[in-house]
Amino acid sequence: MSLTLAQIATLARWSDRWLDSDAAARAAVRAEAAREGDAVLRAFDAMVAALDVDPRAAAAGALPPPITPTMRAEALVGAASRTNDVGAALTNAMWLAPGVVASRVAGQHIGPYRLIRELGRGGMGAVWLAERADGQHTRQVALKMPLVENLNWLLAARFARERSILASLEHPGIARLYDAGVDEVDRLAQPYIAIEYVHGQPITAYVNERKLKPELIVQLFIRVIEAVAHAHAQLVIHRDIKPSNVLVDAKGDPHLLDFGIAKLLDDEGADADATQLTRLSGRALTLDYASPEQVNGAALGTASDVYSLGVLLYELLTGNRPYRPKGAGRRELERAILEQEPTKPSDQLLTTGDSEAGRSARRLRGDLDTIVLKALRKEPGHRYATAQAFADDLKRYIAFEPIAAKPDDVWYRVARFVRRNRVGVGVAATLLVATAVGTASTAWQAARAEREAERANAEARNKESEATRANVAAADAQLKREIATREAFRAEQALIAATRERAAAAAAAREAIAARTEAVRFASVAAQQRDEARRQSAIAREEASRADTTTDFLVGAFAEAKPGTVQMAPVTVVKVTEEAIAKALSDSRMAPAVRVPLLTQLGTVLLAQGRVVQAQRLLSENFADAQSRLGSDARVTIHAGVALANADIVAGNFASARDLLNRLLDQTRSAAPALRTQVLGPSGLLASRLRQRDRGIAETAEAYQLCATHCRVEDAIERGSEYANVLTTFGLYRRAMSVYREVDQRIQERYGETHVRRATLFAAMSRTARLMHEYSPAADYARRAIAIDDAVLPAIDYRRALHMYFLALALAELGDVVQATSVLTESVRIARLTRDPQHPDLAHQLNMLGMLLLQRRDHAAAVTSLAEAVVISTRALGPDHRLTLLKRANYGYSLTLSGRHSDGVAEIDAAIVALSSGDAGGSDELVPALERRAWVAVDHRDGAAALAAYERIASVLRELGGERPYWRGRVELGIGWSNFLLRRLDQAEQWIAAAQLALSSATLQQTEATLQATVLAGLIAMTKGDAQLAQQQLQLAKMQRDRVMWPSERTDALLETLSAGR
């Protein structure tokens, strides 16, 4: 740009004058411009030309063609994959050379055609409605005009050749190619292609508008496929089948467009020229319908069209594409096309959730799923051999005849699973060994196992369709009640989400059963290959260290859902798990080497579901079985033992967990590091629960360090998390944080930035930060966890609920009781939808909600919430569990505030007694339980009882050890308060001063305790007759009161006394 800013400003002034002037004055303006030199005058002339002509033409002169809504949308979506920082992009200037826009106008002639109106402007050219200008035909055509910068004779010759072949494609379902040629416009070559003009709408829009039933869609689609089959028979493939190329006219007849530039099957020389065309074409924006071989740039055959037809049929039937790429970018979609297995059409429909979809899903289930998935196979050779075969199978489906396609067989799925997990031969080899070691299976057994599995499958299907029917009915009922208010809208959203989750649960359930079937089949297939296995067993033994992969797959279906997959509904999961366990236990022919790891994983799943007691029982039987059948030193036995120990730890049976882990430690003393660390980690974790500081740290540290070089990354991440957890327990927060950050590195390397494991890690970091009393960072970490949840998890997921719980904890500490309550309420809602109604986490959340409600003085709601927390915790963890007991203390405290003083005190005292008598595990909970007792005493001005409670807290804290300035401050404050109630003013004064010191060193944040200390100091001064000091403290207290958003009633009563005493 050669104009200066000053010149532009001048031009702007001239433009105003020009607009407001008559002809004479305008001449004067122009004369003025002329005096500024040639460049300015040229600019001036360009400007007034734009000012004067018809507004539409002016727009064409100055501005590029309009940006379509599509381009805006594409730009936004594309930007996501290019940059995260739009602010930076704004200031990032990059200069590129100008280009030329070729524009055409109506009436212009191109070749023998006259342009009528533009139908669309494309990436590399335009499409116009046109008609023959030479009067030969009155027929209207769609004239495509690709923009080609360097058209050479080669291309022109190729155009001519294609024209002759493509023009021979005659089929009612294919838009005819009439003509192709090259014209010269403004001394530039302009190739054009004239095809039959079809007045219709894309098939997707057609189907959606009419809400066609699956059977009608299939019938329509058969005609599309047959048109493609016709072209295939002429050795022409389409290469770009997508909705905008399949139009349906008003009569309901489908027409395929754009066979025009298809590659000719028999033409070896086509490639060179095709590049000429395509190289200039830039890149396509959508590859939604591209086949894997197209993505790979491999040679294309008719199978590629079969695939694209499959994608299109899939979309017509379900309203969605078969893949769920992990991100927005093109690369993610490419990866999905190459790697992801398509969701079954019927499952896809269920996830969209409305009742109509439920009905359609039942129609699709089975044969139609099978047909579509066969067309979508990754390997061209596994798809339908021809488009005609595809159409024929659909016809058989319509006629209720048996179809030719078979459901994916086990080996196919296994092969894909193995490839997805990139473990090579590990899985297969391991299973071969497993069976070789275990009992021999005969072919008869194999057949029987298969029948069993089939039956299991059928049962699962029945259950699932029952569930679906129930859900559909529920959704229907809800929709009928749909009203305009926001409340109703929200309720409906929740229900739809629940339906969706349950549908996904059904899918996952089937996957789980299928996984079991596979495991059993593996075993029998392996038996037949035992000789081969023996030969390979030497190699295979090494591979054995990867054995978990198989069962990881199984567990993956339950516990650690892949990102993007939907979490299962609690009830279904529990049921499926139980069924799987029952089957595994009842199948006496299953080899122990298969059964034991299976049950270990299923037990772990139970534990993750919060069924602690059942998990313990199952894992304990499993471990005994493993010891007697496989020997104590077997790897799977060790794993079974560790799983049992974990269940014991969760259940609070620390003593038996200790025994067990000690034995396992002995047995693995000389085992491979990878195995040993799997025992060491949990052992150290247990030590930390037992307050064995040195052992806990030493063992988890050793496990972590060993793992750094000897384990799979997954295990190293696990060990690091354990180590950091233990460090946190013993107050080594900084070190814990730095270990967490190392773990974060590994997670990012292994799983990328946005992965659910990273969210879990952030939640753990949030906890550590919270214990450091760094509540803002704690809230931030929780938010980061939730942000990842937003990206990778469904809206309703138990992990999201957990992370929101962490956020609420931090917010509550920051004094934002309102926000904390609202986050927590949502968390509880999600937890109720996703968790087993007896999960201990739900109890924790309800417990906290109750305490927040108490702070908000909603006593009745608090009592309800806390009572439910106690009930759930009792069922899940048992009545004597430390966490259950603490909830009882909280419940008791809420009772005392609701007019049931003696009931409440009895609850609290019972909890205290139980916590004191149990093993050391309850000390942490004893402190808050005692504090509840102290609160009750303070509320009733019972100084002696308060003092007793606080002094006991002090002694428990001494036993626990460690620097806990915040707690020390709270206890000292309590003792001071008690002394004040007992009218021991001097002692009270000293304790309060000590408390203020401890509190200020513990946290910079304004807490309620600080406020209480100030008020008490004021009250003591007042009682002692020092009115001036009392007054000062009152002023200070009022300031502090403003910063503590929700002080308890206790505090406000205290403050009132001080104010009144003035």
Added chain:
Amino acid sequence: MSEADNGATRHVRSESVTEVIAAAGSNVPGAVNRLFDLLYRDLYRVARNRVRQDGREMDLSATSLVHEAYERLVQLNELKVSDRQQFFTYAATVMRSVVVDLARSRLAERRGGGAQAVPLDTVLSNMVATPLDESVVRLNDALSHLEAVEPRLARVVEMRYFAGMTQEETAETLGLTVRTVTRDWTKAKSLLAAILST
């Protein structure tokens, strides 16, 4: 297309759009960048919902993306109705930045020889042109010059051309009469023609 998108309304935001607009308005450091990120995310969400209907381009509604994002945020209580003007202003700037950015990256990609071979007809039906890209980038440069002299005219171009807002929306956002916007629009186009002619 993950489930998370559909449920995105449920997540807890650290701050509402209204809060960030206020911060940006009072020159809180970093607030403008944050605002752009925030707006971008919402525009993106709306856009992606539209692009999902890919293959049915004709169904694209006439309502501008910006307008749709605005309605959505107001409905979610993320945005106060009183912030409408600022929102539209900032959102239009965001639209300009992403459209130009897309154009540049495509040009760069083509120059880099990283173009992927695709059949010509695929390209024909995708509604973005490379020559258009170049014009957009040129226009953006010219607009930057105009912006230095006549910022209001630049806003009008952003809203009308890049964000696809109507004259009425533009007038309301800038607090001008429709007549003034029409005149500004004409002036802006002619000045851009002048700048581009040299």
